[in-house]
Amino acid sequence: MKILLVCMEYDYxxxxxxxSYEYFNFYDSLRADHEVELFDYMQGLKADGKTRMNERLVEAAASGGFDVAIFALYTDQLDPAAVDAVRRHTRxxxxxxxxxxxxxxxxxxxxHFDFFTSSDYECHNKYVKAGxxxxIHFPFGANPRLYKPLNQPKRHDASFIGGWNPAREWLIGRLRKAGIQVAVAGFGWPGGIIEHDAMVRMFNETRINLNLTNSRCWDLRMLATHPVNGLRQLRSHKTAEQIKARHxxxxxxxxxxxxxxxxxLERAYRIGEEVAVYAEPDEMIDKVRYYLADNDLRERxxxxxxxxxxxxxxxxxRFDGVFAQMGLGTLSHATSDRPSAVDNALESAP
Structure with missing residues (x-):
């Protein structure tokens, strides 16, 4: 299948x-089985301006003989008329x-699209009612070509990788005050961003990988730590929890x-058996201590x-399912995440 992937090559x-996330997970996953041409609209915008970049997108769709054009939007970089024009040349x-x-x-x-996706399990009910x-339901997932067991010794009791926000800083601070050492990396933190390979290595080297919410936090203890925290929460557009790629x-x-x-989350993983969860900050501290004390349980x-x-x-x-629902069919894959590779990965896991 020949695919035009319209996204940002670089993060933001x-x-x-x-x-970017799309590069590591969409582009790298798709190119294992398909012919993929990446159209980076953000770099095109910087080089040519919005009008010419959108014209180039339509020209690429018209001349490329693509079976499908897949988009991952950011804000207003693309022109709706250009997207409509692409639709005249390919699905x-x-x-x-x-x-x-x-x-x-x-x-x-x-x-403006033939199909669009949602990671919400209730998306069909919600969007059908909205006309x-x-x-198509398309949850986040993982690319096992890049995210995989490395059999590294554990160097960190706990770690968190993700962008800084005041609620996350407060949660990390509470763990540290409780005597738990936490390694932190990501945009806005003192240590800054780490490269993808280093991130995967850090996951492997950590006893407890923390997945912290990025939505609004109204815990009064957090709000009291800084006068502007309440204003930051009000300004945040992230008003709802959701299952994220990190899961x-x-x-x-x-x-x-x-x-x-x-x-x-319980539809994706069995809670307590395939992933551990906490409901509120004090429970998070208790759960970290509990799981640090039981190596066998963590490994299971x-x-x-x-x-x-x-x-x-x-x-x-994920893509097999989407393409089937779009009437594009699927291919016989020979990729790293087929059953034989699943067995190999499980055998190599700690």
Whole structure:
């Protein structure tokens, strides 16, 4: 299958921040089985301006003989008229990762595509009622070509990788005050961003990988730590919890994960058996202590989470399902996440 992938190659369009989520997970997963041409609209915008970049997108779609054009939007870089023009040359699909809180953005853009995705398990009911029946459920997942067990010795009791925000800083601070050592990396933290390979290594080297919420936090103890924290929460657009990519990436590394609870997570993993969860900050501290004290339990949960991820939550399988629903069919894959490779990965897991 020949695919035009319209996305940002770099995180938020900034090469200094490294390659984007779409590059590592969509582009790298798809190119294992398909012919993929990446159209980086953000770099095109910087080089040519918005009008010419959109013209180049339509020209690429018209001349490329693509079976499908897959889009991952950011804000207003693309022109709706250009997207409509692409649709005249090939079938189109748009991924909406954060539709739980970017609802108006989705309602504005979804009509311009043949199909669009949602990570919400209840998306069909919600969007059909909104007059958008062409939705396809597409949860986040993992690319096992890049996220995998490395059999590294454990160097960190706990770690967190993700962007800084005041609620996350407060949670990390509470763990440290409780005597728990936590390694932290990501945009906005003192240590800054780490490269992708280093992130995967850190997952593997950590006893308890923390998955901390990025939505609004109204815990009065956090709000009291700084006068502007309340204002920051009011300004945040992230008003709803959702299952995120990190849930699948940590488990794909055969690493133990302690995550905030979000509705629907139990549909992806058996809680307490394939992933551990906490409901509120004090419980998080108790759970970290509990799991640090039981190596065998952590390893059993991590191994079970890896097995479920490789069986059900790889992007190769995600794309197979989407393409089938679009009437594009599937290919016979020979990729790293097929059953024989699943067995190999499980054998190599700690």
């Amino acid at each position: 369009g900034d090469p200094a921040r490294g390659r 189109t699909l748009c991924f909406f990762h954060d539709d739980n809180w970017r609802r108006e953005f989705v309602r504005t853009w979804a009509p 958008l029946p062409h939705v 699948f990436e940590i488990n794909a590394c055969g690493a133990f994960q302690l995550s905030y609870y979000v509705e629907g 949960i991590a191994a079970a989470g890896l097995a479920r991820t490789l069986t059900e939550h790889t992007f190769a399988r």
